Structures are given as structure tokens and as C-alpha cells.
Amino acid sequence: MKPSTVKIKNMPSRFKHQVPKYKVTRSNDCINCGTCAKTCPYGVHERPEGHNRVNPPIDYKCIGFECQSKEFCCIAQCPRQALSLSLNPMYETLGDPRWTADMITGTWIMAETGYPPERTDLEYNVGNSGGGFDKLRFKFPANPPEVDKSEISTAIELNRRNDGRAPVVISTPVYGGGMSFGSVSLPTMVSKAHNAAIWNTFTCTGEGGYPDILKPYDDHVITQVATGLFGVREETIQRVKIVEFKYAQGAKPGLGGHLLGEKNTESVAKMREAVKGTSLFSPFPFHSVYSIEDHKKHIDWIKEMNPIALVSVKVSTPNDVDMVAVGSYYAGAHIIHIDGGYGGTGAAPDIAKKNIAMPIEYAIVKVHNFLKAEGARDVVTLIASGGIRTAHDLAKAICLGADGAVIGTAELVSLECVRCGNCESGRGCARGIASTDSELADLFTEEWATQRLTNMYHAWNYQLVEILQKFGMKSVKELVGRTDLLEHIDYSK
Amino acid sequence: MPKKYHIHPKVTPLEMEYLYKFKITRGENCINCGKCTKVCIYEAHKRRKDDPRKMADPNTVVCRNCFRCIQECPRGALEKSLQQDYVNISGSYWKADMFLTLWKQAEDGKVPVTGAGYRGPFTGAGFDSMWTDMSEIVRPTRDGIHGREYISTGVELGRKHNHLAFDAEGRLLTQPHPTVDIPIPILFDIPPVELSPNVMLALIKAASQISTCVILPAADIKPELETYSTNIIPFITEGEIDKYADILKNARLVAIDYTDALPDKLAAIKERIKNISNAVTIIRVPAISGIEGIVSKLVNSGAEVIHIVADYRGLEINQDKEANFKPRLMKDIIRSIHLKLVEERIRDEITLIFSGGMAMAEHVPKSMLCGGDLTAIDIPLLIALGARLYEEPEKLLLLPDGLEKISVDIITQRIVNLMCAWHSQLLEVMGAMGIREARRLRGETGRAIFFEEIDQETFGKLFKQ
Numbered sequence: 033m034k035p036s037t038v039k040i041k042n043m044p045s046r047f048k049h050q051v052p053k054y055k056v057t058r059s060n061d062c063i064n065c066g067t068c069a070k071t072c073p074y075g076v077h078e079r080p081e082g083h084n085r086v087n088p089p090i091d092y093k094c095i096g097f098e099c100q101s102k103e104f105c106c107i108a109q110c111p112r113q114a115l116s117l118s119l120n121p122m123y124e125t126l127g128d129p130r131w132t133a134d135m136i137t138g139t140w141i142m143a144e145t146g147y148p149p150e151r152t153d154l155e156y157n158v159g160n161s162g163g164g165f166d167k168l169r170f171k172f173p174a175n176p177p178e179v180d181k182s183e184i185s186t187a188i189e190l191n192r193r194n195d196g197r198a199p200v201v202i203s204t205p206v207y208g209g210g211m212s213f214g215s216v217s218l219p220t221m222v223s224k225a226h227n228a229a230i231w232n233t234f235t236c237t238g239e240g241g242y243p244d245i246l247k248p249y250d251d252h253v254i255t256q257v258a259t260g261l262f263g264v265r266e267e268t269i270q271r272v273k274i275v276e277f278k279y280a281q282g283a284k285p286g287l288g289g290h291l292l293g294e295k296n297t298e299s300v301a302k303m304r305e306a307v308k309g310t311s312l313f314s315p316f317p318f319h320s321v322y323s324i325e326d327h328k329k330h331i332d333w334i335k336e337m338n339p340i341a342l343v344s345v346k347v348s349t350p351n352d353v354d355m356v357a358v359g360s361y362y363a364g365a366h367i368i369h370i371d372g373g374y375g376g377t378g379a380a381p382d383i384a385k386k387n388i389a390m391p392i393e394y395a396i397v398k399v400h401n402f403l404k405a406e407g408a409r410d411v412v413t414l415i416a417s418g419g420i421r422t423a424h425d426l427a428k429a430i431c432l433g434a435d436g437a438v439i440g441t442a443e444l445v446s447l448e449c450v451r452c453g454n455c456e457s458g459r460g461c462a463r464g465i466a467s468t469d470s471e472l473a474d475l476f477t478e479e480w481a482t483q484r485l486t487n488m489y490h491a492w493n494y495q496l497v498e499i500l501q502k503f504g505m506k507s508v509k510e511l512v513g514r515t516d517l518l519e520h521i522d523y524s525k
Numbered sequence: 526m527p528k529k530y531h532i533h534p535k536v537t538p539l540e541m542e543y544l545y546k547f548k549i550t551r552g553e554n555c556i557n558c559g560k561c562t563k564v565c566i567y568e569a570h571k572r573r574k575d576d577p578r579k580m581a582d583p584n585t586v587v588c589r590n591c592f593r594c595i596q597e598c599p600r601g602a603l604e605k606s607l608q609q610d611y612v613n614i615s616g617s618y619w620k621a622d623m624f625l626t627l628w629k630q631a632e633d634g635k636v637p638v639t640g641a642g643y644r645g646p647f648t649g650a651g652f653d654s655m656w657t658d659m660s661e662i663v664r665p666t667r668d669g670i671h672g673r674e675y676i677s678t679g680v681e682l683g684r685k686h687n688h689l690a691f692d693a694e695g696r697l698l699t700q701p702h703p704t705v706d707i708p709i710p711i712l713f714d715i716p717p718v719e720l721s722p723n724v725m726l727a728l729i730k731a732a733s734q735i736s737t738c739v740i741l742p743a744a745d746i747k748p749e750l751e752t753y754s755t756n757i758i759p760f761i762t763e764g765e766i767d768k769y770a771d772i773l774k775n776a777r778l779v780a781i782d783y784t785d786a787l788p789d790k791l792a793a794i795k796e797r798i799k800n801i802s803n804a805v806t807i808i809r810v811p812a813i814s815g816i817e818g819i820v821s822k823l824v825n826s827g828a829e830v831i832h833i834v835a836d837y838r839g840l841e842i843n844q845d846k847e848a849n850f851k852p853r854l855m856k857d858i859i860r861s862i863h864l865k866l867v868e869e870r871i872r873d874e875i876t877l878i879f880s881g882g883m884a885m886a887e888h889v890p891k892s893m894l895c896g897g898d899l900t901a902i903d904i905p906l907l908i909a910l911g912a913r914l915y916e917e918p919e920k921l922l923l924l925p926d927g928l929e930k931i932s933v934d935i936i937t938q939r940i941v942n943l944m945c946a947w948h949s950q951l952l953e954v955m956g957a958m959g960i961r962e963a964r965r966l967r968g969e970t971g972r973a974i975f976f977e978e979i980d981q982e983t984f985g986k987l988f989k990q
Contacts, residue, residue: 124607285957383886388957
């Protein structure tokens with residue numbers, strides 16, 4: 033169930049045109065009769081008042097081949113057969129096997145409308161990567177117990193230790209991943225936090241410090257303690273309900289971060305409590321942690337400083353991720369956050385993104401089973417991230433054994449990221465999402481971004497509820513570890 | 526403290542047009558309003574110099590696919606598609622993106638870094654079906670960014686003793702075999718096409734600058750190259766030892782073509798080489814069916830270094846032209862040979878070089894994890910210089926026109942840059958694993974994650990009926 037603070041409102045793209053999937057071609061046989069402009073209800077064809085000629089077709093508004101079964105379809109209506117329809121070659125330049133063009137387009141529609149696309153020509157739930165989530169399908173029962181949607185809860189507890197610390201419950205089993213001050217624009221960062229408050233969930237500061245502008249959302253912010261310890265102060269630890277130790281990031285496991293001197297501007301330096309213009313290193317690993325015992329000392333330190341905060345431990349997915357998770361549990365963590373090898377980043381070596389550490393799909397199963405065998409599964413919260421692209425990925429991750437998920441890229445795509453991957457080059461993100469360039473960071477308002485995020489979270493929640501209903505479940509908690517509800521298109525024959 | 530090994534990159538553009546990914550076309554309904562010039566931060570759109578009232582053709586080479594011009598053009602007059610050349614050059618193994626990244630690494634010598642997560646397929650064939658491990662908390666080295674310099678990527682080529690022998694008084698009887706040290710686990714293999722003299726010289730100079738070696742047919746080694754003799758590995762047949770005695774004299778390594786009769790004659794051949802030179806012998810064998818047996822036999826006959834060569838896509842070679850030949854991939858060939866030698870307890874005695882289809886930096890550590898000691902590369906060195914490779918309808922490797930006129934220094938630097946980028950990427954992988962010495966990568970399959978194993982272990986167990 034969504035919190036009462038969630039209000040859906042249509043929030044269209046900030047650009048004049050969308051990326052078209054189809055191409056409508058008008059040949060020289062056209063006599064500019066204007067029939068197409070009259071018949072098309074989607075506005076592909078326009079003949080402005082008083083003009084003799086019909087404008088070139090607006091491809092992105094076309095719903096594609098499914099229109100051909102409709103009476104009003106321009107191709108059939110054109111008296112001269114001057115119109116034809118094909119796939120637009122431009123569509124091939126959008127997306128990639130993991131985030132397909134359909135998936136990006138689908139996410140844009142969700143962010144605009146608050147609901148999954150009504151169009152039937154978009155495969156927005158699974159990607160084209162040929163493995164992991166993209167090979168898993170749900171096995172819905174033929175006659176599930178009848179459950180009304182209003183009875184279904186998507187809330188999960190994040191503190192399962194019963195240790196007197198904050199009884200944090202989030203209303204939807206998703207929260208926003210860490211993106212540091214400087215790596216994303218301020219409207220991006222603030223809108224993420226604002227949306228987290230609206231959805232009664234969380235966002236994370238990343239390791240670049242904790243700007244004061246996030247103060248109104250303190251109860252929905254996770255502050256990160258990463259290896260560089262940038263901007264970490266007693267005061268920031270005391271402001272929040274969850275503190276996250278970042279050991280590693282899925283996109284670049286085992287590698288340190290490096291903020292170039294020129295990117296360390298006055299405001300960034302102030303936030304990070306560093307000297308402006310110097311290169312800042314986040315080493316790998318924590319140079320004060322050699323063992324789980326050292327790790328425990330860190331957790332104890334946080335717990336001492338903030339008597340109510342929960343501690344989350346973010347690790348990537350090496351072979352022994354299960355051991356690390358159990359170790360973190362014994363060290364006192366409330367949340368084990370595993371970030372798979374195909375996770376997002378603002379900048380990482382390509383060789384690391386592709387090759388180092390395992391995809392999240394395997395790690396969830398490994399960690400879930402290991403914690404179960406250890407008898408610890410019920411007292412920790414297992415959060416998965418790194419390749420959770422859609423509501424279906426989320427539900428599949430939960431079936432594999434996670435309690436919930438952290439997302440990053442999906443949030444940015446809601447803000448019209450095209451995944452061009454140039455977040456860090458030159459002036460930064462050309463679309464203003466991940467840039468601090470004075471001009472580029474001003475391309476959208478916080479209000480627009482917040483609503484887009486709220487809409488996207490709503491569409492996900494809507495789909496999750498639908499899935500639970502099809503399984504006849506009343507709570508997302510019933511879904512955890514239910515691998516029997518999934519099938520794999522290679523193995524389950 | 527080991528000596529630090531550095532490769533020095535220098536930005537070195539090659540003044541020629543290479544492959545690029547996108548094509549933007551401006552439709553006739555453009556009204557020359559100039560909105561695209563304002564929104565494109567990469568300067569793909571400019572007004573015409575001769576007539577500023579009009580827009581120039583888009584300069585798509587610089588396009589980074591941000592879609593802003595497409596989405597903000599008031600008339601929707603701009604269209605984008607994949608460049609035909611980009612689409613055509615991708616084969617079953619050599620993908621268009623590989624050409625682009627190698628070309629860029631040759632230009633700046635840097636580790637390719639981008640934003641957003643990995644965008645490729647979940648898994649693939651061969652090396653794409655494995656991931657390398659990393660070490661989360663406990664690390665054998667406390668290497669931050671600075672400590673990287675102490676990660677050694679050096680390897681030793683030569684034969685090793687299985688055990689030491691002592692006499693009755695406990696004195697060591699074993700004499701160590703001669704070995705050759707190379708600071709990077711990459712050799713330059715025999716060039717796959719004929720090279721112009723400037724490129725040939727640059728290849729040798731680059732090998733020398735990074736302290737590795739290039740394997741060249743002895744017939745191509747001109748007397749004036751003598752200064753580089755420590756960086757050249759002459760490749761000969763066993764019958765040519767005396768013919769090329771002058772070249773062999775100063776070589777550190779010599780490569781000999783394999784024949785079926787070779788194992789039985791190996792002792793005699795080594796003796797003949799020893800009379801001329803101190804060079805350690807490499808035996809070059811094609812990766813054919815039954816290669817495990819050949820390698821094993823060679824090790825037992827006293828071979829020092831064996832170089833196994835697959836085809837340019839890293840596939841097993843169909844020597845007998847079998848009709849339904851299903852070639853194995855390099856990853857599996859290496860694992861199989863390594864495992865056989867381990868089972869026979871002779872793996873430690875021999876150095877194994879693998880080549881064929883080594884296309885990306887990650888193939889170096891991955892081939893070592895599978896069981897190789899080092900790799901040899903050929904085609905990437907030419908892609909650094911603008912070569913194009915088409916797999917269909919048959920293999921076609923094209924060097925760019927005019928390459929023969931480019932200065933040796935520029936070509937040398939581009940090859941050095943590429944190796945600098947590869948070396949840095951090797952350090953990234955080793956650093957993440959917490960491994961300080963490249964030689965410890967060899968056969969460390971426990972520090973790798975193989976798709977077929979983990980998928981079976983996870984999903985196979987859960988979903989197989």
C-alpha cells in the first residue's frame with residue numbers, strides 16, 4: 033500500500049521530442065490532402081491551420097504496428113498509399129542489452145504517468161542480456177487465493193534485530209542508492225531525498241558528504257561512511273536513522289575512487305572537508321579494517337555515537353560474499369546490502385564493470401542460503417542492488433532471497449537519463465542529471481524531478497502489488513526466498 | 526624492494542579517420558535556427574563557415590549519444606542511426622566496440638573509464654563466461670592507489686625444477702635452469718600481415734621500450750636490428766638453427782616451429798642451440814585437437830617454454846579439416862592443458878604462452894587464471910594503428926592507407942600507450958583480487974568465477990527438473 037503522501041500527477045518529458053521506436057515515411061505520392069492529420073488520434077500527422085502542406089510525421093507519437101489493426105490507421109486511410117511504417121533506425125542507438133530501448137522508454141512512461149505503459153509493444157520488464165533476471169520468469173498459479181489489492185502490504189522492516197534501535201519500516205521494498213554530492217546535480221540529489229520522504233523510504237548520500245539542504249529529509253536519508261571518510265562527522269552520523277558502511281561498489285569492486293583536483297571545487301571541498309583543488313582518493317579497502325573484528329569496531333563506534341541508528345553494510349559480490357555477510361551480521365549490522373557486479377556508477381573502469389565479481393542474481397541466493405544455514409536470516413535485512421532495473425527484477429530478487437532492493441540507474445532513467453555513460457567526461461552529464469556544471473545542473477527543477485521519481489516508484493509498486501495478487505499473497509514478505517515461484521527458461525523445461 | 530615498472534603514455538592522435546559509432550543526418554526541414562549548436566556540449570553541431578546562416582553537416586565523430594539535439598530540435602529535423610561501418614565490422618568475436626576502445630587506449634594510454642553500469646550481455650563465449658574474484662576486507666597488500674607500483678606484473682620464462690636434489694652431505698645438487706624475466710606478461714606475436722618498414726621498426730622499438738619481446742620470422746630480422754636483439758625472438762624451424770646462427774647468437778629467446786618429430790629430437794636441438802647461444806627455447810605449437818598430449822610429451826622431453834597458438838578468434842585449429850569440427854575456445858584449451866599438466870605433476874616445470882584471440886586487456890589476467898603463464902598478442906597492436914578486421918565472408922585484416930608514411934615515433938608511442946593501458950588494467954584486476962605478483966595468477970581458478978559452474982550451482986540446482 034502506498035503512503036497517503038504519494039500523489040500521482042502527469043509529469044511529461046522536459047524535451048520537445050521523445051526517441052521514436054517507429055518511422056512513418058511519407059512518399060512523394062502524398063497530395064497533402066490532410067486525411068492522415070484528421071484520422072490519427074495520436075498526433076503523428078499535423079497540418080497546421082491555413083497550411084497547404086502536411087508537416088513531416090512526428091515519429092515518436094506513433095504507436096507502431098499494432099495500429100494497423102485499427103480503422104483509423106493512417107496507412108490504410110491514405111488515399112494515395114503514400115504512408116509506410118518501419119522500425120526507426122534511431123531506436124537502435126538507444127539502450128543496450130542490459131537496459132534495452134524498450135526498458136528505457138517504459139521507465140520514461142512510468143515516470144511521466146505513474147503507471148506501467150499501456151502500450152503493448154514495449155518489452156519493459158525484461159532486458160536482452162541473456163542471463164540472470166532476464167532468464168527468470170514468474171510461475172503464477174492458475175487459481176490463487178483471492179486477495180483484494182487494498183489488502184496487500186509492500187512494507188518491510190529494516191530493523192529485525194529487536195535491539196531497541198529505531199523500528200524502521202519502509203512502505204515499499206526499494207530505496208535509492210548512494211550518489212555523492214558532486215556526482216549528481218543538486219536537484220537530482222534533493223529530489224531523490226524528497227521522493228524518499230514521500231514514499232516513506234530512504235535515499236543515500238554516497239560518500240561526498242551530507243549537504244544541509246537535505247535536512248528536511250533527515251529521517252529518510254542514509255549517510256554513508258566510505259573509505260575516504262569524506263564529510264563524516266559525529267553530527268552527520270547523529271542526524272540519521274541509518275548509517276551505511278560502504279566497503280565496495282559492484283561496478284568497481286576492490287578499486288578505490290579518485291576525484292580529480294579540478295572537480296574538487298570550493299563547494300565540493302567544503303562538503304568533503306578537504307582542500308579545494310587537491311585530488312581526493314577513496315582508497316580501497318578501509319585501511320583500518322583487516323578483519324571482521326575490525327569491522328565490528330567501526331559498527332560499535334557508529335552505535336555509540338547514535339544510539340538509535342541502524343547500521344547497513346554495503347559490500348560487493350566476490351566468491352566469499354556469503355562469509356562476509358555472516359561476518360557483518362556477527363559484527364552487529366542490521367542491513368546487509370550486496371551490490372552486484374553489473375551495478376551502476378558515475379565512473380568506473382570498463383574492465384571492472386564487466387569482469388570483476390559476480391552478478392547479483394547469484395549472490396542473493398548464496399547469501400540468503402548461507403545466512404539461513406547460520407540461523408541468522410530472520411534477524412538481518414538483506415538488500416540487493418546492482419542490476420535491479422524494473423519492478424520485475426525487484427520481485428525476482430525477492431523471490432531469490434532478498435528482502436528488498438536498492439536502485440540507482442532506474443531513478444536516473446526516470447529523470448531522462450539515456451545511459452550514454454558520459455557522466456564524468458568533460459562538463460559531465462549532457463542531460464543535467466549527473467553534472468555540477470553551472471549551466472547543465474540547471475536543466476530541470478526539483479519539483480519536476482521529485483514527481484517523476486514518485487511516479488516511477490508508484491508504477492513499480494503498482495506492478496509489485498499486481499504480482500503479489502497473482503500469487504495470492506497479502507505481503508511482500510511472503511515472497512522472500514520463494515524460488516519455487518520462479519522458473520528459468522534454460523533449466524525449467 | 527622490487528624495481529618499479531612504469532610504462533610512460535603520451536597522448537598521440539593518429540591523423541586519420543577511424544571507426545565511429547553514430548551517424549546524425551540533418552533533414553530538409555531544418556530551419557537553421559541553431560538550437561542544436563546550443564544544446565550539444567560536444568560541438569557536433571556548428572554553423573557553416575562559408576555561410577553562417579546555414580547549419581553545417583553534423584560532425585558525428587564527436588557524438589556521445591546524449592540525444593539532446595534529437596530531442597530538442599524544434600522541427601524534429603535530426604535523425605540518428607548506427608554508422609554502417611560500425612555495424613559491418615562486428616564479427617562473431619571481434620566486436621565494433623573492441624576496435625573503438627583499443628583505438629582510444631592507443632591514443633591516450635589510459636584505462637577506459639565510463640559512467641553507468643556494464644551494458645553488455647550477461648555472459649558470453651570463452652573469456653566472457655568468467656569473472657575475476659575480488660577481496661572484500663582482508664587484503665594481502667595495503668595498496669591504495671600509490672601501493673599499486675609494488676604490484677609486480679613480471680613473469681619468468683624457462684624451465685623449472687620439480688624438486689631440488691641434495692647429495693648425502695646435504696649439499697644442493699640441482700642447478701637452476703636458465704630463465705628470462707619479462708616485466709609484463711605480454712609478448713608481441715608474429716605480425717599477422719606484412720608490415721611496412723616503419724611499422725615493423727616501431728613494433729620492435731615499442732617492445733624494447735616496455736622491456737618485452739617481439740616474435741619475428743628470422744628471415745625478417747635485418748642486420749641493422751641487432752641493437753634490439755634482446756627484444757626480438759627469432760622464429761625458425763629446427764633445420765634453420767645454423768642458417769640463422771648470427772641472429773640466434775644474441776637472442777635471449779628463440780622460437781622453434783613444432784613438428785611431430787620434434788619431441789624425440791628436442792634434446793639434440795637444444796644442444797645445437799646451446800653451442801651457438803644462451804637463448805631459452807620456445808616451441809610454437811598450433812592449438813589443435815589433442816594439444817594436451819603434445820604439450821605433455823614436450824614437457825617430458827625437456828621443453829622449456831611452449832607457445833600454444835589458437836586462431837585469430839581464439840578457436841582451436843582444425844588441422845585435419847574434419848567436417849563436423851567443433852572448435853574449443855581458448856579459455857577451455859588453456860584450462861584443459863593446465864589441468865592435464867597438473868594431474869601429471871609437471872605443470873611447474875614448464876612456461877606456457879598462449880595466443881590467438883587475445884583482444885582485450887582482461888584476456889591477459891583471465892588466460893593466466895585459466896592456467897597460462899603469459900600471453901602473446903598481435904591484432905590489437907595493429908588496431909592501435911588503425912587496422913580493421915572483418916571476419917566475414919573470410920578473414921580480412923586491413924591496414925589503413927598511408928600508415929607507411931607515419932613516423933616511427935608516433936607508431937611506437939601508440940603501441941606503448943596501448944600496452945600502458947593494458948598494464949594498468951592488469952593492475953586493476955590484480956589490485957581488486959589482492960594479488961601482488963602476476964605469476965600467482967596462474968591457474969588460480971579458485972579466484973575466478975566461471976559462468977557454467979556458478980549458473981549450474983545456483984540456478985541449475987534450483988530450477989532443473
